[in-house]
Amino acid sequence: xxxxxxxxxxxxxxxICTGLExxxxxxxxxxDGVSGEEAARRGVYDLIVxxxxxxxxxxxxxxxxxxxxxxxxxxxxxxxxxxxQEKVAGLDSGADDYLTKPFAFEEFLAxxxxxxxxxxxxxxLPLRCADLVLDRAxxxxxxxxxxIQLTHRxxxxxxxxxxxxxxxxxxxxxxxxxxxxxxxSGSNVIDVTVSHLRGKVDRGPGPQLIRTARGHxxxxxxxxxx
Ligand code: CA
Numbered sequence: 001x002x003x004x005x006x007x008x009x010x011x012x013x014x015x016i017c018t019g020l021e022x023x024x025x026x027x028x029x030x031x032d033g034v035s036g037e038e039a040a041r042r043g044v045y046d047l048i049v050x051x052x053x054x055x056x057x058x059x060x061x062x063x064x065x066x067x068x069x070x071x072x073x074x075x076x077x078x079x080x081x082x083x084x085q086e087k088v089a090g091l092d093s094g095a096d097d098y099l100t101k102p103f104a105f106e107e108f109l110a111x112x113x114x115x116x117x118x119x120x121x122x123x124x125l126p127l128r129c130a131d132l133v134l135d136r137a138x139x140x141x142x143x144x145x146x147x148i149q150l151t152h153r154x155x156x157x158x159x160x161x162x163x164x165x166x167x168x169x170x171x172x173x174x175x176x177x178x179x180x181x182x183x184x185s186g187s188n189v190i191d192v193t194v195s196h197l198r199g200k201v202d203r204g205p206g207p208q209l210i211r212t213a214r215g216h217x218x219x220x221x222x223x224x225x226x
Pocket of ligand 1: 007008009051052053054
């Protein structure tokens with residue numbers, strides 16, 4: 001289980017990190033909202049522990065952005081304030097639970113376990129790129145008003161590209177994020193899967209969405225591209 005901890009107070013971060021590692025969780029700590037959001041968008045975590053008051057971008061904004069981008073990872077928000085308004089703002093932004101600092105590690109751990117048991121949220125909006133719609137709750141894709149059948153791997157690959165529109169995604173990144181290092185970045189499995197995906201997604205009218213960045217990897221057409 002991989003947990004991302006976004007916390008700028010070193011002592012609190014170390015306290016959480018040590019405790020979680022003792023419970024054999026794999027933990028990554030980032031100290032500000034901007035890099036926290038960036039890391040969380042990679043979507044490789046099972047849980048995000050998000051401090052409310054952060055430099056750069058506060059926890060509420062980070063959480064709102066993540067949910068808007070379709071990131072379903074459960075979020076446990078940490079707040080130093082007891083004001084009800086703060087808790088409501090946190091939950092409204094899409095956090096799943098909150099804990100007021102200071103807290104006992106046992107209580108924190110109980111909430112972490114509960115959120116991990118619950119798993120990713122199902123109530124997320126579909127992801128969109130141009131006229132392509134990814135319904136992650138039903139693992140369904142639609143384009144030009146027709147349903148497209150994808151294999152699970154094709155869906156994961158497409159979802160990763162849609163989450164990073166306009167960015168060149170390297171073969172190394174795809175091997176890690178889509179195949180979890182089961183394959184080598186030089187493997188032709190990547191080319192074959194992309195080719196199948198293109199055959200399904202870029203068939204018919206409309207601009208070609210999945211493009212090759214020769215020698216670098218692949219890029220999903222951005223809405224603003226010509
Ligand atoms: Ca803080």
